[in-house]
Amino acid sequence: MLTALLFDLDGTLTDTDTLHLQAFRQLLREHDGRELTQAQFDAQVSGRANGPLFADLFPQASTVDCLALADRKEALFRELAPALEPMPGLLRLLEHAEVNGIGMCVVTNAPRLNAEHMLSAMGLGARFEHVLVAEELARPKPDPLPYLTGLECLGADAGQALAFEDSLPGVQAANGAGIFTVGIATTQTPERLLAAGAKLVVNDFNDPQLWAVIDTMRG
Structure with a gap:
């Protein structure tokens, strides 16, 4: 019986990767004149937590400087996203x-x-019982811990849940937690999402294949 739905946010609840790419490009140009291609963003940036991501992007920077750079990038993103669909x-x-x-x-x-x-x-501030963020947990995705924590918060078993993800680290995390994972094909190809562990890939939440799975899990 289906008792829990667990959602990634960026690229899953709303399509934000273009805005994140713009923010990263502005940050890198400001910092050292670097350029970031769409391919580099898809392969090296999308879906990763800021801690390891900024350490990789700025290997010569201190931890404090990386935190400041991350804060600057996220402020740029929020400026670019006053309203989201x-x-x-x-x-x-x-x-x-x-x-x-x-x-x-x-x-x-x-x-x-x-x-x-x-x-x-998006007007969804009160719609979710819990909002779990990586910076408040011991390990971010692709570790399964965030999804295992989500299951615990909802009092659900993995076999009673569906997870929705658009990134490869996110799919790996949800699949690693034993949850039937639905890939949302906003930022990665269906082939890459399936290879990462997605059991189904859809373009959005209206897909009849998704609702067939939900009907099957109703019990």
Whole structure:
């Protein structure tokens, strides 16, 4: 029986990767004149937590400087995203969950300020029981810990849950937690999402294949 839905945020609840790419490009140009291609962003940046990501991007910078650079990039992102659109079909799925008593939480590698901003910008600030962010946990995605923590918060077993992810680290994390993982093909190809562990890949939350899975899990 389906008792829990666990959602990534960036690229899953709303399509934000273009805005993140713009923010990273501005930061790198300001810092040292570097350029960042779409291919580099997809392969090296998308879906990663800021701690390890900024250490890789700025290997000569101190931990304090990396934190400051990350804060600058996220401030740029929030400036670029005063309003955001939920992914097609998301509101339908949230309403279905609420009517049927299915628990919901957000599991994201985004910082707390970004997560709260994005949910508010979509008008979804009060729709989730829990919002779990990587910076407040011992290990970020691709470690399964964030999704295992989400299951614990909702009092659900992995076999009673669905996870939704658009990034490869996120799919690896949710799959590693034993959750049936649905890949959202906003930032990666279906082939890469399936190879990372997704059991199903859809374009958005209106896909009939997704609703067939939900119907099967109703019990």
